[in-house]
Amino acid sequence: MEKDFKEKYERIKNTFIPDIPYSEELSEGEKKLDDKLTRIKKEADALYTVNDPYGIVEWYDEEDIHTELYQFCYALPKGGDLHAHDNTMISYDRFEQIIKEYAYISLNGDTKGMLYTKFSSDLPEDAISINEALGKGILSQKELGQMLVMNDGTEENGYWARLEQLFSATGDFYNDVSIMEKIWEEGFRSCVERGVMLVEVRDWGVEDDVLNMIRIRTLREAYYRVKKEHPDFLVRLIGCSGKDEGTTVESSCEVLRSYIRVSKLVKDDFDPDNAEDFIIGLDLANEEDVSKPLGDFAEFLMSDEVRDSGLKLYLHCGESLRRDNNSVVDAYIMKTRRAGHALNMYRFPQLMKEYAGKHIAVEVCLMSNYRLGYVRDLRLHPGLQYMISGIPIVLCSDDGLFMARAPMVDDFYSAILCWDLNLGDIKALCRNSIIYSGLSETERNRLMKAWENCWDEFIREQNKKLN
Numbered sequence: 001m002e003k004d005f006k007e008k009y010e011r012i013k014n015t016f017i018p019d020i021p022y023s024e025e026l027s028e029g030e031k032k033l034d035d036k037l038t039r040i041k042k043e044a045d046a047l048y049t050v051n052d053p054y055g056i057v058e059w060y061d062e063e064d065i066h067t068e069l070y071q072f073c074y075a076l077p078k079g080g081d082l083h084a085h086d087n088t089m090i091s092y093d094r095f096e097q098i099i100k101e102y103a104y105i106s107l108n109g110d111t112k113g114m115l116y117t118k119f120s121s122d123l124p125e126d127a128i129s130i131n132e133a134l135g136k137g138i139l140s141q142k143e144l145g146q147m148l149v150m151n152d153g154t155e156e157n158g159y160w161a162r163l164e165q166l167f168s169a170t171g172d173f174y175n176d177v178s179i180m181e182k183i184w185e186e187g188f189r190s191c192v193e194r195g196v197m198l199v200e201v202r203d204w205g206v207e208d209d210v211l212n213m214i215r216i217r218t219l220r221e222a223y224y225r226v227k228k229e230h231p232d233f234l235v236r237l238i239g240c241s242g243k244d245e246g247t248t249v250e251s252s253c254e255v256l257r258s259y260i261r262v263s264k265l266v267k268d269d270f271d272p273d274n275a276e277d278f279i280i281g282l283d284l285a286n287e288e289d290v291s292k293p294l295g296d297f298a299e300f301l302m303s304d305e306v307r308d309s310g311l312k313l314y315l316h317c318g319e320s321l322r323r324d325n326n327s328v329v330d331a332y333i334m335k336t337r338r339a340g341h342a343l344n345m346y347r348f349p350q351l352m353k354e355y356a357g358k359h360i361a362v363e364v365c366l367m368s369n370y371r372l373g374y375v376r377d378l379r380l381h382p383g384l385q386y387m388i389s390g391i392p393i394v395l396c397s398d399d400g401l402f403m404a405r406a407p408m409v410d411d412f413y414s415a416i417l418c419w420d421l422n423l424g425d426i427k428a429l430c431r432n433s434i435i436y437s438g439l440s441e442t443e444r445n446r447l448m449k450a451w452e453n454c455w456d457e458f459i460r461e462q463n464k465k466l467n
């Protein structure tokens with residue numbers, strides 16, 4: 001009797017406990033690894049006290065990065081990073097190597113923490129080469145790092161003000177194509193190292209075809225050099241314009257028009273017999289709560305000019321917690337291919353059904369959302385609810401350089417720990433990043449095969465490594 005009751009009770013209870021609907025079925029080897037994953041998650045979990053931000057790896061925390069879970073996340077073949085910005089996809093350690101070689105830093109007054117190239121017209125008299133400052137002990141490596149990343153305690157004027165400060169601190173480089181070429185090349189190399197096989201880069205453009213061409217061709221050169229070493233590696237560009245107070249609707253649309261023209265001229269012709277589109281889409285970004293609403297751009301983004309261009313929309317939207325921000329609705333009406341952030345979509349349950357039904361993927365950027373103060377406890381991040389509701393999500397790094405010690409690695413680490421993901425969920429997330437990429441069908445199939453090989457190898461290696 002008692003046993004019957006228990007079974008019946010459990011059966012009723014289980015009907016209310018959801019799985020992630022697109023979680024992957026596991027093979028025997030994967031099930032074995034999944035058991036080990038449960039153990040290493042418990043061990044990582046035990047490192048956090050009630051006062052720590054849960055599931056976050058701090059910049060200088062050696063203990064966290066030596067956990068088996070962090071190493072697992074590092075080695076994980078992640079597929080694609082579908083939301084990374086051009087100048088910040090590099091990991092901080094690689095970035096530091098470059099600036100040590102090329103940059104001068106101001107250590108005093110209003111310009112403290114600003115970086116300069118040797119030839120900068122703004123170079124303050126007391127600026128010192130970083131290598132020299134480190135060598136003489138005027139600056140420690142830790143102090144340098146703290147000046148150049150989003151770090152708890154450094155955002156006293158607001159999270160976005162801090163991010164703007166970081167962009168202006170590194171802004172001098174953006175005008176120097178030869179330094180940027182190194183930053184991009186090392187950025188791509190660091191992606192490969194972190195298990196990322198495809199990057200869809202949001203490229204920040206201007207209203208000038210020639211300047212856009214020079215920058216994009218340089219970025220493509222950097223990509224080709226890394227592709228020579230790693231033939232499966234792929235980069236695609238999403239042309240991006242601003243929408244903040246420094247722009248007008250017309251000027252932003254002009255930038256996007258330039259991308260439409262340049263997209264016809266710059267292809268991925270690494271294999272000249274099988275050239276593919278290099279620029280695949282358009283987007284608009286900036287802090288949403290103080291920028292023009294996405295709806296202001298509807299007429300242009302839904303025009304024949306955009307539709308016939310062959311470029312798809314990959315729109316930032318809903319990077320906000322506010323009720324009056326309904327850009328996720330705008331992006332849906334405009335037929336966005338994916339939604340960048342869609343953080344406040346939990347406010348629109350009807351829309352969530354549409355995103356799930358039409359398989360519109362959401363680019364979830366956990367570390368960025370954490371560092372920019374939107375979600376300070378990632379266990380409560382709505383991305384998990386989107387997954388359970390059947391909305392395809394992909395994990396992305398956004399401005400990884402400023403947000404995480406190892407972009408994508410930290411994002412996966414936080415998701416696995418904070419959302420308590422199993423191996424089937426993780427496999428689905430990696431696969432999503434290829435399925436919902438902007439690649440052509442041929443490229444997508446080829447990348448999926450390459451990823452599957454890496455995945456199988458990963459399962460074998462991890463099973464060997466972990467007890």
Ligand SMILES: [Zn+2]
Nearest residue numbers: 285316340398
């Ligand atoms: Zn972004």
